[in-house]
Amino acid sequence: MPKLAPLSPLAAVAVPGRYGKCIGGPRPVVLTERPDMRLCVLSARRGASAQVAEMVQGLTGLTLPQGPKRVAKQGLALIGTAPDQWLAVAEGDAASASLDTLIEALAGTATTVDQSGGKAVLRVSGSRARAVLAKGCMLDLDPRAFTPGDAATTPIALIDCVLWQLDEAPSYDLAMPSTFATSFWAWLTASAAEFGYEVAAPQQPR
Amino acid sequence: MTSLSQTQEPFRLKTGGLIDRSQPLSFRFDGRSYTGRPGDTLASGLLANGVHLVGRSFKYHRPRGIFTAGPEEPNALVELRRGPRAEPNSKATTVELYEGLEATSQNRWPSLSLDLLSINSALSPFLAAGFYYKTFMWPARFWKRLYEPVIRRGAGLGRASLQPDPDLYEKAYAHCDVLIIGSGPAGLMAALAAARAGARVILAEEDFRFGGRLLAERFSIDGMSAAEWVERALAELASFDSVRLMPRTTVYGVYDQGTYGAVERVNDHLAVPQEFQPRQRSWHIVAKRAVLASGAIERTMAFANNDRPGVMLASAVRAYVNRFGVAPGKRVVVFASCDDGWRTAETLAATGVAIEAVVDTREDQALLASSFPWRVIPGGAVERAHGGHRLRGVTVRDASGAAIELDCDLLAVANGWNPSLHLTCHLGGRPVWNDSISAFVPGPLPPRMSVGGAAAGHLTLAEAIADGARLGAEAAKETGFDASPPALPGVEVEEGTAHVPLWRVGGGKGPAFVDLQNDVTTKDIELAHREGYGAVEHLKRYTTLGMATDQGKTANVNGLAIMAEITGRSIPQTGTTAFRPPYGPVTLGALAGQHRASHFRPKRLPPSHAWAEEQGAVLAEAGLWIRAQWYPKAGEERWQQSVAREAATVRRAVGVCDVSTLGKIDIQGADAGTFLDRVYINKMMMLAVGKARYGVMLREDGFAMDDGTVARLGVQHFVTTTTTANAAKVMQHLEFCRQVLWPNLDLKLVSVTDQWAQYSIAGPRARDVLAKLVDPAFDISNEALPRMGVTALEVCGGVPARLFRVSYSGELAYEIAVPARYGDALMRALIEAGEEYGIVPYGTEALNVLRIEKGHVAGPEFNGQTTARDLGLGGMMARDKDYIGRVMAERPALQGVERPILVGVMPLRPSRILSAGSHFLAAGSGYVAANDEGHLTSVAWSPELGHDIGLGFLKRGTDRLGERIRAVDLLRGQDVECVVCAPVFVDPKGERTRA
Amino acid sequence: MRIKCPYCGERDAAEFTYLGAADLVRPDAAAKDAASAFYEYVYIRDNPAGPHAELWYHAGGCRSWLRVVRDTRTHAIASAELVKRDGTG
Amino acid sequence: MGPRSLRYSLFNLVSQTFAGNRGWTPAWRKPAPKPAYDVVIVGGGGHGLATAYYLAKQHGISNVAVVEKGYLGSGNVGRNTTIVRSNYLLPENIAFYERSLKLWEGLAQELNFNTMVSQRGVINVYHSDPQRNAYVRRGNAMRLSGADAELLSRDQVRELLPFADFDNARFPIRGALMQRRGGTVRHDAVAWGYARAADAQGVDIIENCEVTGISIEQGRVRGVQTTRGFIGAGKLGLAVAGNSSHVAALAGLRLPIESHVIQAFVSEGLKPLIDNVVTFGAGHFYVSQSDKGGLVFGGDLDGYNSYAQRGNLPVVEDVAEGACALFPNLARLRILRNWGGIIDMTMDGSPIIDKTGIGGLYFNGGWCYGGFKATPASGASFAHLIAKDEPDALIRPFRLDRFARGAILDEKGMGAQPNLH
């Protein structure tokens, strides 16, 4: 029986290297695909929001955000995407295991739906990351308005994304429908070219 | 480095101005080479070389020169650049000069100086406003053949390139506390005030240089030259992280809730955009507050031949001298109704230009006049200009009525100012008349916008500075900053602003233009009045006053003031026409941004895309998706061969098709079954776990909306599919039902379209292929997984999968879903596993053939105009429950027996070809709508039957099986006799799916 | 135009899709006057020039249905709230 | 009564030219309202004016007033993209619009006013097989109804529009449906031409006169309150387009209509570039070139109820995207003005012309974004309805009760959602 190797939707296009405007030193924009992340939608069932929050707190020590925010601990992040709905993002084996625990525990209290294959996650970071995103993202990403811990669900260049900020570099993760990923990539790289960008080696897909 | 010699730019002043004399820039106009300097516009470059004739007017082809020094320019429109980058109608007064610039004049033939179409000028009595409404009607048939083509050929000013625009454009989004529009003294002070308070400020300036009128006048501020003061202010602004300075950026429109449209000309000052950069960028600026500091535009007067090259706004004359270091003439007459005339004369005199006379309409200036060193004609007016390609002189009528002839090559006209209030009107505001400056000033403002400086009608420098400081601080305060107006810099000028404008001077022979660009004269205005088009909006539309590229920036107020004079109404009674976006012309490219050509819309790629490309599949757009239509094999010359082979192989052996594009929705919750019962016409609540069912949804108006399968994975867990085309619409509809109609039901909806790669494996050997991949622990035998069975399992050693035994093709068939990342590998594995059975991949075309053979309805039948009954699915409509659309589906006209209903058709002669879109006509009936009995929706060549088959809607169709009918396609000249049959051509009992 | 989604915050209207009048109550299909009640429900609209309660779907954001009160003459938005309130699910 | 407008003839034209154009008289009078008329038409747009003209001309009813709240032609007749065609799908619509097209063909002579009817051909390009099939269905329906229609191959389209994107397009052009008799008509000229011709028949055109109330006694119309006083009316016809709902509400009527904004655009003047009317099939964009040289184009509705007569940026950009996608050379061209109109979108996208439950009150509306082309036929049929109190065959399908009956005329199959039609 053949073994099925997972393939990220960006594998063909996200070739590591340096592109766009030629400059020395660190690139103002760095793009890294994150096919290693596991994503799962958690959606509290009717009237169960508080209960879900309690269980999540108990199991992970994380306080479920009541708005478009991100909380994270040991590789497991919970991102508010809609009323009573979150996107769980797990990086690494330990986080993945605690996500499994969470999914199991929440059965009946929340709907949990795997989206690891449904979304491609791209990390965009560097001093000009904001300027690049501003070419397609309608949100105000200025540090006065959007900071690490903030998240949003919003279309970028006509493609629906979930976006969260990780640090003040700034670095952002963008989760987009995997079937649109190559199209998104085309927009992103065209937008970053004037600054010069680097495509970092992707993680192994899981 | 070349130094500036007199022959190079004979009208360049030795000193002064904000240009870099050390660096020549060569450019060409109409094939001739000239030089200019960095800091020049094309207009100032041309003037430096003594070039005044730059264009021909729209209607009469009269010679035209440079009239202004800014975006209000009506005359000096040129074609900039060449080939695919050609830009017609570019204003020489705003085009920034660059090395190698090429421009050509427009609307002339054969050349600018000899334009044969200037014959129109002689015909002008025939071509008065609205003449075409009264003529070209006799004889009637000449209209289409002669008059119309001639009129249309004469249209337009510039020429569009026929080649694709090679440059890039992009959109961008910006947010701020305070947006400041315009960087004159008002804008700069506002920016300083807001920035010092800590607000996020955007300062947008249309010009390539910040400073507004300060660049064009000889003011001093705080003891330094205005230009130096501007530099200092800019340096301070640049030191704030929270300030974004945007030169070359025009705010063109105001939209709801503080959204502003702006276009940044990122690279228009270069011959070709810098690598990786867009030519222009269009900005959405979302501002909590906006300060409009857009200044004012000087106005002109109407007198005979006032369009001669060499007639120029006085403010422009000062701009050319002070900012560009150019003398736009050698002998000057100034014609003014206000102090700006004197200021102009002073400016010119200081550069050594001869002042022939100052004609001031004000008689009471006589006294003052004596203190000036040049001839003054108080109470006078220029009645007529002389000259052809260049002004030669003017006839002046003095206060006593005597005519005075003056020689001159430049006439500077000053007749007061119109505040640039366009942006205050985009949300419906109307300007109001202000008597003290005899101009319209902003009326009610858009929410959260304030106006200051000349734009508010506060025309002096001191007022502009004070306004800016106050409004900038106010705006910062309103957005939450602790702000107080900064100390005001000292200003040492006295500016008088009161005057009595003079709108037209009668008496002179020759047309007196009001709208220079559209060739609208005072006579046209009189005629419009005479014919009853006296309301301003009628005046505009009848004469085209203010409808050109400049949108009447120098014409509108004069036009309506003249109409007011004629009718005896006041100017405010006469009113203004509506200001609409854009404030200045905006390229379509900038507005489209990145979404052009192949990037017009994002592409959506199914999981097998890369593999399909490797196979050489022929791809096509299906909505946003790119799907394989068929997979040609060597030796297949026509697409029909490939499609027939694929379809036949499915029926005979096995095929695989990527159906991941179907919408997939995960539905979980205690009330999921109840919910599905209410949205589908058939019953879903009782569906057993591990089973799937075909379902149909209606819209609330009773028409069919979509179909798909509903599968029950658990007691509280369903997955449904939607058609590819309707996925988003159905999701929205279901969320509407869940959130709005039945908020108390306990369920959640999550789209999993992208999560699952889903392949259809169809054909008698389908199970054999699957069996090779399904992990041994799972039983997929006919008994374990019968028709419509559903199960979760694992494949290829533990990859989670879902297997649905559903069939669209009518064969033994499955749809297998795996997480999308395994999709590529699974496709390869399926093909490999199926090799021994002769497996083929099949595309959307074969899919279509197979479904038509089975009479399954799809997009062409589900077109929003058909009911479940029309589709032959009436039997599914449950009688004992409510569901969306149930009541409206019962309306009498939807029950009518005459409504066409789904049937199959086959050509009587098997060799005949059917075409979808044909209409059904009974045998012997003529080609008229009364005989129309329905139409053919879907057609395929059936490999199974060896001839064309079709689905369609036919009146009383179900009662007419076996009857003959004609499928008529008049567009392609076909009239095909057909037999009506049941809409299923293959395996009517459905036995194959059970195998 | 910008709409303040109670969950996501203020967003460009391009992120939303519009449905039309809010506050219409889906009639009871079993009632005697169901046909005329559904006719009114499906087709008849007040279409006021002035404040208008209407439904917008935050398709590009949280996928919530919002009830927005907006003046159809000025596009000024008086309020925007989730149709489905907390506690109902 | 003031002087009648001087006839437009070759003789008058030449003699006026030599007389400095001083002898021309107003195209229509500016009368004060009389106390009462046999018929009052509310709305000085194309439809109202045409109705008044045909009432006088065809039915001999000339004691008619048209009352208009703004200046004549200030509504959609003065702000539309001027396309006339009969390339509809449903036979009811084709028949009606085809009648209109025939009337356009002779209108300049009929009105003695050159409305500049330009039958330059309307091209609808398609990009996929299903779209082609739908156009074939439509073209055949047109041909069966006596309208002209042709299917163009990709190469034929290329010949007509060589600069369209055939090579690098996201949605390549595969062909087109073309109606050669379709084209454009000069919008303002239609309002002015009908006004002048109606005025010449004795109709009073009363501008700046807003109807603020409708008086009804014993189930019958008696007249209208207006900003210029009460005007009695034997019969009252409403033709107020975008304002249909709230004018009808003055008589207590509720309608299956929403008012929406649709935007239009004009580019800077250009030498002849686009010879036909062209509609993009993969987005919302259509274009034609005006006789002055501006490209006149438009796209989708903004999509929300509005009476603001202006739109927002998303549609502006969507239209620009469509323009550049269809014609890559347009990117360098500039728009000089962009405006909006308030259109009365019905629930099925087709018009309503009908009597109402109130005696002597007639309704004409729901023209959506396509009623300019309907102007002559709508005027003629509405005049017939008012004069005879019964609909002619053409407008029978447009009755209001079609929604309750289910006899929907939904060209696009979008259902009861006006912004999608």
Ligand SMILES: Cc1cc2nc3c(=O)[nH]c(=O)nc-3n(C[C@H](O)[C@H](O)[C@H](O)COP(=O)(O)OP(=O)(O)OC[C@H]3O[C@@H](n4cnc5c(N)ncnc54)[C@H](O)[C@@H]3O)c2cc1C
């Ligand atoms: C941007 C745009 C593009 C369009 N493009 C096309 C096209 O290409 N082809 C096409 O066929 N159609 C097109 N249309 C539609 C077409 O313009 C309209 O359907 C048609 O003009 C409506 O009929 P009308 O001319 O009578 O309306 P209008 O001209 O709007 O006349 C109605 C009049 O009623 C007046 N009124 C309203 N309320 C009152 C009151 N209380 N008292 C007195 N008067 C009142 C209004 O002021 C208005 O003048 C377009 C519309 C728009 C807005």
Ligand SMILES: NC(=O)c1ccc[n+]([C@@H]2O[C@H](COP(=O)([O-])OP(=O)(O)OC[C@H]3O[C@@H](n4cnc5c(N)ncnc54)[C@H](O)[C@@H]3O)[C@@H](O)[C@H]2O)c1
């Ligand atoms: N004495 C007089 O009668 C008189 C009359 C008019 C002006 N002035 C002088 O003009 C100045 C007025 O100052 P101000 O600051 O009000 O105006 P300003 O004219 O100095 O500056 C306005 C600026 O706004 C820019 N602008 C206009 N519309 C824009 C848009 N949509 N987007 C981006 N930029 C735009 C212009 O390019 C200009 O640079 C004073 O110096 C005053 O002395 C004097």
Ligand SMILES: Cc1cc2nc3c(=O)[nH]c(=O)nc-3n(C[C@H](O)[C@H](O)[C@H](O)COP(=O)(O)O)c2cc1C
């Ligand atoms: C077919 C057509 C062509 C137009 N061409 C021009 C034009 O060349 N220049 C212009 O300024 N406006 C043009 N307009 C727009 C009008 O100026 C005006 O904006 C429109 O009629 C709406 O009126 P409003 O803006 O006064 O509300 C055109 C309008 C139409 C309908």
Ligand SMILES: [Zn+2]
């Ligand atoms: Zn939201």
